[in-house]
Amino acid sequence: MTGQRAALPTHRALPTAEELRLRTDHYVGGRWLVASQRFEVRSPIKWSHVLATVVRGDAATVDAAVAAARAAFPDWSRRTPDERGKHLDRLADLIEAEVERIALVECVDVGMLYRSMRERLVYRAAMNYRFYAQVARQLEEPVWSTNGLWTRVVRQPAGPAAIIIPWNAPFMLATWKTAAALAAGCTVVLKPPEWAPLSCCVLAELVEAAGFPPGVFNIVHGYGDEAGAALVAHPGIRRISFTGSTETGRLIGAQAGRNLVPYTAELGGKSPFIVFADTDLDAAARMAANQYDDAGQICFAGTRLLVEEPIAELFLERFYQAVARHVLGDPRVPETTIAPLIHPEHLARVEGFVERAVRDGARILLGGRRAVEVGDLWYEPTLVAPRHNEQEIVQSEVFGPVLTFQVFRTEHEAIELANSTAYGLAAVVYTSSAERADRVARQLRAGTVWVNTWAARDLQAPFGGIGASGLGREGGQWGIDFHSDLKAIQWREECPR
Structure with missing residues (x-):
C-alpha cells in the first residue's frame, strides 16, 4: 500500500435481514406488498455475504403506487402546511430514535462509514423533514399592485411526485427529496437504488409508524430499467426528482419531456479544487485528502486538484x-476512514479509468491499484498527473478514490482549467484573499462554490448543477417551488385581505 494503513480486520459477522429487523417489501397505499420476484442485496464489506432479498417491482407495481398517490393527493394537498408539518416532524422524531439501526443498515448495505452515518448523516436526514416542515409553514403569498392591477401569487401542490435516488447516501437523499415534496403538498412514489435499498426499507417502517395517510408516501423497489423506467414514464406523475448519473439523467429527461413533466436532476460532477499560493497550505492539503471520503463516491467531491505553480511541490x-493518515478497512471499525466501493462492477469501472489514463501517458503519483490486502472492493487513494487536460481521467467522472493533479500559473489559467469540463456541480477555492475568493467564485461554472471549506451545507441554500451536472435546484424555498404550480391571480380593485 502507498502509505495508508489497513484497519485491523474485524471478525464480527455481517448481519442478516432478520437480524436487522427489515421488511423488504414494497410499501404502497399504506400496505406492504409482497411479490414472488426478488433480488439479492450483498454487502460491499464482504461481497459473498447476502444481506437480504428485496421485492422486484415492475410496471404493475408502479401502476398501483401511482394510483395510491393520486387517490391520496386531493386530501393531502388541501391540508395546511402546519397539518402536513406535524407528520414530517413526527417522522423526524422516529428517525432520531432509530439512529444506530439506520446507521448500521446503511453501513453494511452501502459501505459508508458507520461513524459518519451515526454522528452526521442520520441526524441530517431528520433535519430535512423538520426544515421543510418549517419552510412550508413560513411561506407567504406575495401580493403587489402595479398601476391599479393587483396580483397575488399562489402556490398549489403539483401532484404525485416520482423520487429516484442513487446508491450513495440513499437514506439522507431520500429524506432530502421527499421532505420538499411532502411539505409542498405532493404525494410521493420513492424508487430506492437496487444496489443499496435497505435503509429505505427502514424509512418505510418509520413512515408507517408516523401515521401518514395511506398513499401519501409510497416506496417501490426494483431495477432502474424496470420499475424506475415505468415510474418516470407514468402519465400520472406530475414531478420527477432524480439524483444519479448523467447518462441516466439524460434518459429520464427525455421521458419527462415527452410527458411535459417538470424535472429536476442532480447529476455527476468533476469539481475543481483550486489552491492558490497565498492560502493556508496545511488546511488545503488536509481538505484535499478528504476528497477520498466515502471512497470518492461523492458527486460534489473536488476531484481535480489545481495548484498554483510556486507551491505545487510543497x-x-x-x-x-x-x-498517509487514512485507514482503509471495515467501515464498522471506528479507525477506518476509507471504506470499500459499492459493487464489483463499480470497482472495475474505477480501475478501468486509471488503466486507460496510464495507457494514454498519465503518471500515477499515488496509489493506482486495488487494496486486496484489505478486501475485495477496496481501491487505494489514487492521484494521477494527466498528460494533457483533454484526457478522459480529467474530463469524465470516475466516482471513486481517484484525483488528478494539475498546475496553473495565473488566476486566469486556474479559472479556464476549472471550467474546462462539461460538468458544473461544485468547486472549491483555497485562498487567503477575500477579494480573489469572490472574484474567482463568480467566474466558476458551478452550482456551489466552497471557499476555504468543503461539503458545508446550509439547507436554505439552493443546490444543483450546471451543464452535465444537472437541471434545476433543490434546497430551501426552491424545493417547495419545484413541487408547486404557481398561479397568478389578478384583478383591478383593492386586494382583499
Missing part, C-alpha cells in the same frame, strides 16, 4: 502526509 508533500 502542496504535494503535505497532501501525501495527509493521505
Whole structure:
C-alpha cells in the first residue's frame, strides 16, 4: 500500500435481514406488498455475504403506487402546511430514535462509514423533514399592485411526485427529496437504488409508524430499467426528482419531456479544487485528502486538484502526509476512514479509468491499484498527473478514490482549467484573499462554490448543477417551488385581505 494503513480486520459477522429487523417489501397505499420476484442485496464489506432479498417491482407495481398517490393527493394537498408539518416532524422524531439501526443498515448495505452515518448523516436526514416542515409553514403569498392591477401569487401542490435516488447516501437523499415534496403538498412514489435499498426499507417502517395517510408516501423497489423506467414514464406523475448519473439523467429527461413533466436532476460532477499560493497550505492539503471520503463516491467531491505553480511541490508533500493518515478497512471499525466501493462492477469501472489514463501517458503519483490486502472492493487513494487536460481521467467522472493533479500559473489559467469540463456541480477555492475568493467564485461554472471549506451545507441554500451536472435546484424555498404550480391571480380593485 502507498502509505495508508489497513484497519485491523474485524471478525464480527455481517448481519442478516432478520437480524436487522427489515421488511423488504414494497410499501404502497399504506400496505406492504409482497411479490414472488426478488433480488439479492450483498454487502460491499464482504461481497459473498447476502444481506437480504428485496421485492422486484415492475410496471404493475408502479401502476398501483401511482394510483395510491393520486387517490391520496386531493386530501393531502388541501391540508395546511402546519397539518402536513406535524407528520414530517413526527417522522423526524422516529428517525432520531432509530439512529444506530439506520446507521448500521446503511453501513453494511452501502459501505459508508458507520461513524459518519451515526454522528452526521442520520441526524441530517431528520433535519430535512423538520426544515421543510418549517419552510412550508413560513411561506407567504406575495401580493403587489402595479398601476391599479393587483396580483397575488399562489402556490398549489403539483401532484404525485416520482423520487429516484442513487446508491450513495440513499437514506439522507431520500429524506432530502421527499421532505420538499411532502411539505409542498405532493404525494410521493420513492424508487430506492437496487444496489443499496435497505435503509429505505427502514424509512418505510418509520413512515408507517408516523401515521401518514395511506398513499401519501409510497416506496417501490426494483431495477432502474424496470420499475424506475415505468415510474418516470407514468402519465400520472406530475414531478420527477432524480439524483444519479448523467447518462441516466439524460434518459429520464427525455421521458419527462415527452410527458411535459417538470424535472429536476442532480447529476455527476468533476469539481475543481483550486489552491492558490497565498492560502493556508496545511488546511488545503488536509481538505484535499478528504476528497477520498466515502471512497470518492461523492458527486460534489473536488476531484481535480489545481495548484498554483510556486507551491505545487510543497502542496504535494503535505497532501501525501495527509493521505498517509487514512485507514482503509471495515467501515464498522471506528479507525477506518476509507471504506470499500459499492459493487464489483463499480470497482472495475474505477480501475478501468486509471488503466486507460496510464495507457494514454498519465503518471500515477499515488496509489493506482486495488487494496486486496484489505478486501475485495477496496481501491487505494489514487492521484494521477494527466498528460494533457483533454484526457478522459480529467474530463469524465470516475466516482471513486481517484484525483488528478494539475498546475496553473495565473488566476486566469486556474479559472479556464476549472471550467474546462462539461460538468458544473461544485468547486472549491483555497485562498487567503477575500477579494480573489469572490472574484474567482463568480467566474466558476458551478452550482456551489466552497471557499476555504468543503461539503458545508446550509439547507436554505439552493443546490444543483450546471451543464452535465444537472437541471434545476433543490434546497430551501426552491424545493417547495419545484413541487408547486404557481398561479397568478389578478384583478383591478383593492386586494382583499
